[in-house]
Amino acid sequence: MRATDRRIRNDSRVIRSEGLTKRFGGRTAVDDLTFEVRSGTVTGFLGPNGAGKSTTMRMIMGLDVPDAGGSTLNGRRIHDLDTPMREVGVLLDAGYLHPTRRAHHHLWALAASNGIPRSRVDEVLALVGLTEVADQRVGKFSLGMKQRLGIAAALLGDPSIIILDEPANGLDPEGVHWIRTFLSYLAGQGRTVFVSSHLLSEMALMADDLVIIGGGRLIAETDVRSLTANAGGGSVIVRGPDRIGLRRAITGAGGEVADEGDALAVVGMDAAAIGRVAHEAQLELHELAPRSTSLEDAFLQLTAGAQEYRTAGPAEEPS
Template sequence: MIEAVGLTKRYGPKTAVQDLSFSVRPGIVTGFLGPNGAGKSTTMRMLLGLDNPSAGHATINGRRYAEHPAPLREVGAMLEARAIHTGRSAFNHLLALAATHGIPRSRVDEVIDLVGLRQVAKKRAGGFSLGMGQRLGIASALLGDPATLILDEPVNGLDPEGILWIRNLLKSLAAEGRTVLVSSHLMSEMALTAEHLIVIGRGQLIADTSVADFTERASRGGVLVRSRDSVRLAEVLGELPGVSVTEDPETQVLLVDGVDSERIGELADQHRLVLSELTPQKASLEEAFMEMTKDAVEYDAVVAPRTLVEEHAA
C-alpha cells in the first residue's frame, strides 16, 4: 500500500505539487497519469525519499521509504532506466545491487532470465539500446522480489513483444497481491494494463478512480449509426421526443443522442431500414484524458477540428 497525504513540493516561488493525497491499493495495477509538467516525477521522487516534501508525507507499507531496513526488498523502483554504471555489465550491475541487500546471486540469474537479457548479461550496459536499458531497469526493480513496484514509463523503447511482456508481467505481479504504480504517457497501453487511475495536473489531483469510471465521465454519449437510408432514418428518429440527430448526408453517418442503440435497431427494423453500423459512443482513455486535463496542460498546441467521420475513425 502506498499512501500520500497532503504532499506539497515547492522550488522557490514555484509549486510543483500541491496538497496531493491518494492511496495505491495492492492487487491491481494503478496508472499514474498527467500532462508534462504535472508533477508526476516530483511525486514519485517524494514517495521514494529522493525529494523531501515541503509539506505532507508519504508511506509505503506503513513506513517512509528511508525507514525500511532493506528498501530494495520492500520497494522496487525505476525512475530512470539508464541510471547505471555504463562500464559494468548487466550482470555485475545487478550483482552489486544484490550485495547491498543480502540478495543471493541466484536471484540475479532469475531476474536476468525474467527480463530476457541472458544473451547480453555479460556485455557493458553502456552499449545497450533503449529497450535493453529498460529491461535492465525493470530487472533492478524486481531484484528484491518486492511487495511494491513504482515504475516510470516502463514501456519506453520496448518493441511490441516487449510491451506485451511488461503488460502481462505487471498484471501477474498485481494478481499476486503486490502494489503496482505505473506512470506512462501511452494512453492506449494504460487502457490495457491499468484498472485504477490517479490523474494529476499542475500538481493537484484531478481524478482518483477506476479506468471505466474515468472514461465514462468523459464520454459524450450518443450512438453512431451508418445506413444507406440515413435521410429516412434521421426523419424516423427525429420524431422521437428528446432525440437529436446530427447528420452527414455525404457519408451516411448519423450521431444520435437521447435514445439507446437497441431502440434504434428496433425502429430501423420496423421501418425496414438497413443499418451497416450501430455503435454506442464511448470515450477512449486518450480522449478522456485529453478532456479531463485540458485546463491543466502547461504547453498547449493548436489542433485543427476534426469532422464527425474523422473523430469516429480515430
C-alpha cells in the same frame, strides 16, 4: 506496536499519498496530490507529459523532498524501511547506471545494500533474459537492455510493490511488447504494480485502476470502465428514413442533435429515451446505438487544459 503492524499489513491500500506538494522555483509541479493504490492491483498513473508523474514517484521513493504532504508504503514512510527493496521495487529511469560497471555488479551492489544474497542477482538476470550479457559493461547496453536491467533491479528484493515510471517510453515495438507481457506476469503473481504512462492505450489493456493527474493535480481516481462510461460526451447514433422528423422529435424532448453523415448524433438523452420518443412519434428507426467515448477521448477531455505543451490547430484533431 504489534497491533499497529497487523493493522497496517491488513490495510489494502499499499501506497498512500496525502497532500503531496512539490514546487520547483516558482512552478508547482505537484499540487496537493492525494491518492491511494490498492493491494494486488495494477494501477495506471496517467497524465500528459509534465503532469508531475515522475516527481510524484520520486517523492514516494524519498528522493525528492516534498514541500508538503507525504507518502507511505505498506503503511510506513520509506525512510522507516530498513530494507526497502524487499517491499518496493522501483524503476524510475533505466539510464541511472554507471556506464563502466558490469550489469551483474550493478545488481550485486544494490542487492548487498539490502542484505539480499548474491545468488538472487543471477535469478533476476535470468528472469529478464540478460544472463548472457551479465558480464558486459552497461554503457554498451541498448535502451531495451537497460530497461530489462532496471526491472531486474526492481525485482531483486522480491517486493510486493513495483513502481515503474514510463517503462515503455522510447522502446521499440518488441520492447514495448516485452514490458507489457512482463508487467502482466508480475501482476499475475499478485504484486501491486504502480506504473505511469502518458498513453492511456498502453494502460487500458492491463490496468485495474487509474490515477489521472494533470498540471500536478489529481483529476480522477477511477478504473478503465468508469472512465469511459462517466467521461460525459457519450452520444447515441440514431438512423432512420425520416431524419427531419427524428430531429424534431428528439430536439423537442430536450436532446441535442448533430448530423453525422446520414445519421444523427444525439447528446443529452440515452438510447432508451430516444427509442421512446421515436416510438411515441411513430417514427421508424434503423439504428439506435449508444457510442461510448473512446478511452483516448475521455482521457483528453479530462486532461484538457492540464497539458504543459499543447499543439494548436488541426494537429490537435484526433486521427
